[in-house]
Amino acid sequence: MLTLGPLGLTAPWLLLGLAALPILWLILRAVPPAPIRRRFPGVALLLGLRDEDSQSDRTPWWLLLLRMLAVALVILAFAGPILNPRADAGGTGPVLIVADGSWADARARPSRRERIATLLDEAAADGRPAAVAILTEPPSGPPVFTDARAAQQTLAGLEPAPWAPGDAATAWAEALEGDFDTIWLSDGLERDSREALLAAFEDHGAVRVFQSPRTTFGLRPALHEEGTVDLPVIRTPVGPEAQVTVAALGLDPAGIERQLETAAADFAPGEPVANAAFDLPPELRNRVTRFEIVGQRSAGAVTLADDSLRRREIALIDGGSDREGLELLSPLYYLREALAPTADLIEGPLTDILPANPDAIILADVAQLADGEAQAVREWVEGGGLLVRFAGPRLASSDVGREAEDPLMPVRLRAGGRSVGGAMSWGEPKTLAPFPEESPFFGLPIPDDVEVTAQVMAQPDPTLAARVIAQLTDGTPLVTREAAGEGQIVLFHVTANAEWSTLPLSGLFVQMLERLAISTRGARPSAEDLEGTVWTPEELLDAYGRLFDADTMPGIDGALLAEPEPGPDLPPGLYAGEERRIAVNVLGPEATLGPASWPARIAVEGLAVVRELPLKGWLLVGAAALLMLDVLASLALSGRLRGPRAAGGAAVVLLALMLAPAGPARAQGEAPAAPDSETASADLDAFAIEATSNVVLAHVLTGDPEVDATAEAGLRGLGRVLYARTSIEPAEPMGIDLERDELAFFPFLYWPVTADQPIPSREAYQRLNRYLRGGGMILFDTRDADLGGFGSSTPEGRHLQALARPLDIPPIEPLPEDHVLTRTFYLLQAFPGRFNSRDIWVESAPADAALAEGMPFRELNDGVTPVVIGGNDWAAAWAVDESGQWLFPVGRGMAGERQREMAYRFGVNLIMHVLTGNYKSDQVHVPALLERLGQ
Secondary structure, eight states, X not given: OEEETTEEESOGGGGGGGGGXXXXXXXXXXXXXXXXXXXXXXXXXXXXXXXXXXXXXXXXXXXXXXXXXXXXXXXXXHTOEXXXXXXXXXXXXXXXXXXXXXXXXXXXXHHXXXXXXXXXXXXXXXTOOEEEEEXXXXXXXXXXXXXXXXXXXXXXXXXXXXXXXXXXXHHHHHTOOSOOEEEEEOOSBOOTTHHHHHHHHHTTSOEEEEOOOOOOEEEOOOEEETTEEEEEEEEOTTSOSEEEEEEEEEEOXXXXXXXXXXXXXXXXXXXXXXXXXXXXXXXXXXXEEEEEETTOOXXXXXXXXXXXXXXXXXXXXXXXXXXXXXXXXXXXXXXXXXXXXXXXXXESOHHHHGGGXXXXXXXXXXXXXXXXXXXXXXXXXXXXXXXXXXXOHHXXXXXXXXXXXXXXXXXXXXXXXXXXXXXXXXXXOBOBOOOOTXXXXXXXXXXXXXXXXXXXXXXXXXTHHHHEEEEBTTSOEEXXXXXXXXXXXXXXXXXXXXXXXXXXXXXXXXXXXXXXXXXXXXSOOOHHHHTTOEEEEEEEEOTTSOEEEOTTSOXXXXXXXXXXXXXXXXXXXXXXXXXXXXXXXXXOTTOOOXXXXXXXTSEEEOSOOOOOXXXXXXXXXHHHHHHHHHHHHHHHHTTTTXXXXXXXXXXXXXXXXXXXXXXXXXXXXXXXXXXXXXXXXXXXXXXXXXXXXXXXXXXXXXXXXXXXHHHHHHHHHHHHHHHHHSSOOOXXXXXXXXXXXXXXXXXXXXXXXXXXXXXXXXXXXXXXXXXXXXXXXXXXXXXXXXXXXXXXXXXXXXXXXXXXTTSOOOOEEXXXXXXXXXXXXXXXXOOOSSSOOOOOEEXXXXXXXXXXXXXXXXXXXXXXXXXXXXXXXXXXXXXXXXXXXXOSXXXXXXXXXXXXXXXXXXXXXXXXXXXHTTGXXXXXXXXXXXXXXXX
């Protein structure tokens, strides 16, 4: 191939034909021959006469030029011109295509996949075997080189991972053998392992690198300092001045994920780090589950919030101090010092504190509560609150818990107190005994300098030992605890200050408060604390920054969390232990993003694919157009376009105009002009008229053409059955764009779930929630026939959970046998589609729904279940083409036909339920139903 800039020629030798154009010019110039000039006086008699047929004595130069151009275009066309021909990289052996496949690749996944497909096409054209590998999850063995076109079948399974290539990729590359060329698709980020990987690949052959220059953004973990949550935003420091928006997402009181707050981070030119600050109230801050950069679709642009960000609200109340101005003797001084770094403290009267519903209430030397307060505190504890009491002189001198057990004390107390180690007492100060295994303090080291000089004593009884969670070396209780409803009551038998013991002066005091879940320590547990523990993954993060449940994953060794390095053994996400949750984020507190640099010997090309464009057809069309003009010009010169002959020329011109492309021309890649407001309003009116003129069954557009076509065909088939068997006459189904279309026009939406369909926007979820609250129904179909674990075992099921999380969906349950869906039109007990699984989910029945005497069905709620969830692929079972032929097989033989019939019956029941509600639950129908049931 001859390459001339962006133009290539597959048969350049044919261009030699252009050398014959001057000869052709002379030949055409000589035809017709020049006439011989003769003087004849009689010619004067012909002056003034007009000849209808005229003939030029010489071909005009412009017509010759037109013909030369037509011939030249034909010669160029057969020379095989190609615009943007692919460069010949050389080589004849195997080619290994590797991609970093990290979270930084997620945003460019379509262009990266297109580039790999193009590279495989080139390898196939050159007859080179190929293999494809992802460095974040390298193969277990050497690559298997196969036909390049066969290797394209593996592209669908190539997904980026939410971590960077690590030591496993380097070890795999260094173990490779044989000669092959490498094509490396880089994610554009610098990392320590890149140099070793490059050296390993160069040992086997030439290396080409594809990498597009772009700015990559990421988030470090959130920091909580002085009431403000700071989010360090990082980027590759190659960009100009920029501003990004960081959103805090969390659950509202209804359990729906929402965007709670946003903050801006401003980058100076070339700066790698900017800060986004959130000033959130404690209640809102504790609801935050993650932060993400708006508009960035990658795991690096997300940071998860764990218990280190959540600060508990602790109420502090003391019994009053007689030593004004002596701060160190205040009953609350050491509690404030211990809790202020990790909790939000509330102080004030109980009447003001209880409505705020704090996580814990601490009473320091409080003996008696005011009238009505004791009952309110007891109800708060039984609802799940934690009440911690500290002893003191007031409590020791009161009668609280003396005659009978006080409802706000874990044990009965003996009169007076106990003093040891003083001048008027016997014995030395007492120390703490080791904590028993059943104690929440078990395992905490006890400092030697912690001593107790006074305490309140518990009244011995048979249940006392079960309530003691810490004691002195002589066996007397130091801390006792009792469960009360969902909450707990804990009593420290010493003061909260250093008056009766040195416990508040030690670090053990802070650790004991933490073990009681009064505070949450901000620091990550140490390696010693994590050693030997097992942590369960709750939610994991994929490369696109989406969370999914990790119910099927085994627990991990706590040692991996000491210095977490995201990878196949430790995917980023939230991990739960016995007492807290730890977030493993893609980027750590010291992470930086640097652009990848390559040696001068490595050719770096862009990821953008410029398609080859053969020009032969266009040139032949141009030559034909020029010859058409030549015919018209020849007719004009000969005078044959005048009079009746003009009709033929007009027909030729009309034909040319008909062959011209319709509509205004625009540049390649240019978007069509946006419609004006009047056009948009007219489109909306037309959409509303079409959707409301008849009953219309609608389906949600997923972005997958095949799935959307199946959904439309399925609703078409169901509509025809409804038309034939019921009084419902549905119109043609419609596809709905959740981001644009109004949903209130449709009583029913069929939503096929795919593993990679995009998550709707916040505005779309608002429309969906209004639709569900207004009486609409959505049928979620994961099309996987596996809802035993609510879809958690399949990609579609996991994606359904992500799609449904922001929806205002009521509690659901497997469809009960007496649900109205089993009898709205047909009596059914199975609900198959293309698959035959009975596990479908609907709105839960009311808790008080009971079976009336003599009635076969419960009195269920009167509304329509807003959602039906299943995986039987109903649309494929209903689907028909325009002629009414089934598009997909269902089962085998007569059993399959029966299954398809039952699928249609379920569809009929579903639509009848949508349109009539629980009409068939009315008692007036019971006699007829009993007769049909044979009872």
